Amino acid sequence: MTMIKLDISQNNFTINDTSLNFPIEIEVLDKILLANKRTVKKKHNIIYTWDDLGILAYSKNGQVVESLLLELKKGDFDFSSKDIFKGQFYFDNEEVITYYKTNKDKRVKLFDGDSNGALVLNNISVWFDSDKNNMEAIEIAAFKGVSIQKIPKDKYTIKEVNEELIEFSDFGFKLSIIQELMYTKEILEPKFDLFEFVIWYTKRDIDLEKEGYEPIPEVTQYFKDLPIPKKFATEITEIYQDGGNEIYMQLLRFGEGWEGYWDIENAKDAKHFPNLKKAILCYAKENVLNELNDMGIKSEWI
Template sequence: MSNPIEKKEKPGNQILIECGKGQIKINGLKVSFPIHLNTLQDLFGEPSKQEYDLLWQVVWDELGIYVDYGSWDNILNMNFLLSSNHELRHFPTRFFSGQITIDKKNVTHDDFAEFDLKKHKVRKLTYKGYTEPYSISIGKNFDYKEEIPKDKYLIKDLTEEQIEFSDFGFKLSIIQELMYNKELLKPKFDLYEFVEWYDKREIDIDKEGHRPIPEVTQYFKDLPIPKKYTSDITEIYQDGGNDIYLQLLRYGEGWEDYWDIENTEDAKQFPNLKKAVLCYAKENVIDEFNKMGIECEWL
């Protein structure tokens, strides 16, 4: 899968990382790990460089921040450079000049090994042969296991009117907007959590993630969407890196046609839908949307 780097406005060098047992905030925005590269770009602006050496390394030189990852939608930690006490490559040219707080106390330059924050850990990293740490790492705590409610991914009947869809591809575009962009539709589906929760058979993402996993596809086909949300949709934007497609096909390449919108009939239910940018759609759909007064174009 490609690693898109879009130009974002730089946030300036004053970065405040606030850590606590309940959450992590970056300049006031709540985040959690794993985190998406797009989220980091929104927070830190366009990276200075991105290189590949066994893992992808993305660096924000002016901020002293860097990450490495295997999958750009599943970044497990981020790092803040404090000193040059290392012999490693792919590091920022400047040190981190912001603040990292634990329960409102600035610990950026304190002497500590790690803080256990339940879901997350804050650690100081020391290179072999050196005693002074070179970086602070904030990320997922692999020792923490959150119990998944037994009914979390059970499909429940709605007690209110729901939207009836005739086109699965269009429904997925709506789910992207309501579940991941606007966070109105819950629970927010997470593939790895769903696989852990699912007990009817063992699902192996590494082996099955190159094609749609039937149980995951069926979940979204069965998922009811309240009709009250129709007025909340003003646009749809398809991209191979959308959360919804990464849940449906973990190792997709962007050329797939499993979720092509085939007709525009469902759009009539969304009175405020005025714009659509598409990459998964049949050729006729663009013209049909435009004739309906919905400004539509290919990605």
């Protein structure tokens, strides 16, 4: 197996001495990495996994990749690599993790609530996913600038709505609908961002690094209270549950994809959605699949 060496300098980004720029063609990566890869197709992107190398690549169109992920800890997702990254990675002529730990003043926050920060060089960002000082992964992508903005005082205040609302009996079902309306179709606003919410929330300090291993009560309550107007009901044609869905990543900072906090208990809420014809499930009790199929909604496990 080829030893992988990444190097980001003032003027270049290379993998095994081959110069690269984002987005990177899949064929080019294959020629450099010289290892077998798996392809996992998700609803909104395609993930390529080189199991023996501990490297993942994310693509929107299946032709070029927008980011790379080096896994330093084994994950439980279907796209997680079977082995961790054991290659070399140099940043400005120094081992990247050593550089990160000894140059705190050079870390750049890429988004509101980014407690880890990234290193940026040659218009490439290297972001570190760490848990209590233990590195779990490193993400490499084109640097798009810093997105920290002032948060409106009322952004996450639940407001009264003067229109008919959908009355849900099952929280898990409601979350699957929010995923479609808020993150897939982007018509339910505001689009919830966990890091932003933590900064916005003033009733107490929420420490994501300590509390992110369990659902945060204030976040869960926000989604329970969030009104869903009936006018959106006809927009729902399918439900697609996946451990990597944005809604679940917002609810649980350090989620692994196997949690059962949001299982759909029953399919009664499907009655609100006349155009719902298909459901792909992973967070649901066994009975839900049959109930949906009996209602004429073609359903299967992911």
